[in-house]
Amino acid sequence: QYKCFIFDMDGVITETSEQHYQAWKQCADELGIDIDRTFNEKLKGVSRMDSLERILAYGNRSHDFTAEEKAELAYKKNENYKEMILKCTEDDLFEGVKELFEGLKEKGIKIAIGSASKNAPTLVNLLGIKDYIDYIVDPASVEKGKPAPDIFLKAAHDLGIDPSACVGVEDAEAGVEAIKSAGMLAVGIGEASVLHQADMVYAHTKDIQLADIL
Numbered sequence: 001q002y003k004c005f006i007f008d009m010d011g012v013i014t015e016t017s018e019q020h021y022q023a024w025k026q027c028a029d030e031l032g033i034d035i036d037r038t039f040n041e042k043l044k045g046v047s048r049m050d051s052l053e054r055i056l057a058y059g060n061r062s063h064d065f066t067a068e069e070k071a072e073l074a075y076k077k078n079e080n081y082k083e084m085i086l087k088c089t090e091d092d093l094f095e096g097v098k099e100l101f102e103g104l105k106e107k108g109i110k111i112a113i114g115s116a117s118k119n120a121p122t123l124v125n126l127l128g129i130k131d132y133i134d135y136i137v138d139p140a141s142v143e144k145g146k147p148a149p150d151i152f153l154k155a156a157h158d159l160g161i162d163p164s165a166c167v168g169v170e171d172a173e174a175g176v177e178a179i180k181s182a183g184m185l186a187v188g189i190g191e192a193s194v195l196h197q198a199d200m201v202y203a204h205t206k207d208i209q210l211a212d213i214l
């Protein structure tokens with residue numbers, strides 16, 4: 001019997017993975033590194049600094065910057081990203097999310113946010129879903145980001161629920177890997193060919209069938 005659903009946010013609850021991509025693209029362009037959407041799949045779910053490192057490695061520029069310069073690049077990306085999400089409202093919630101949350105609440109199943117994003121609490125407020133959420137993991141409080149299981153395990157631990165009674169919902173390869181390493185059921189959102197480690201995959205969040213999962 002599942003007692004908790006742990007949702008990734010960017011790309012699962014709302015389409016902010018697009019804004020992350022746009023902000024990184026701008027950063028990469030300024031460094032003369034050409035990234036595309038295929039490469040971006042490898043950035044999904046990955047922390048801010050790790051994403052920057054992956055971009056620099058992709059452009060063979062890992063050793064061109066000091067730690068301070070890297071921190072500055074990441075800071076600029078985030079300022080740009082924050083500006084892009086400033087206007088997010090309830091209308092930016094993916095179709096079906098509220099209904100899904102209602103369905104879970106009715107069954108007494110807890111809802112947690114297990115996002116790698118430090119902007120998650122801000123977005124939860126902007127999207128008007130705060131009242132549904134029992135717990136938001138602070139990604140700064142865990143040692144390792146996705147694909148390590150830490151973020152998902154932290155949610156289960158702090159809610160006092162065994163990982164085997166948790167379902168993780170993810171759109172990222174790194175995220176699905178994290179859920180499986182945490183010993184949870186993995187629901188993928190997107191393409192089965194990308195999310196091949198997931199136990200089940202739906203194209204969109206609105207396609208999730210609770211009856212199939214529970």
Ligand code: BG6
Nearest residue numbers: 010020044045048116117118119
């Ligand atoms: C993840 C996104 O949810 O959060 C990544 O998929 C992003 O693209 C990561 O880099 C960290 O987000 P933030 O808001 O802390 O820079």
Ligand code: MG
Nearest residue numbers: 008010011171
């Ligand atoms: Mg995501």
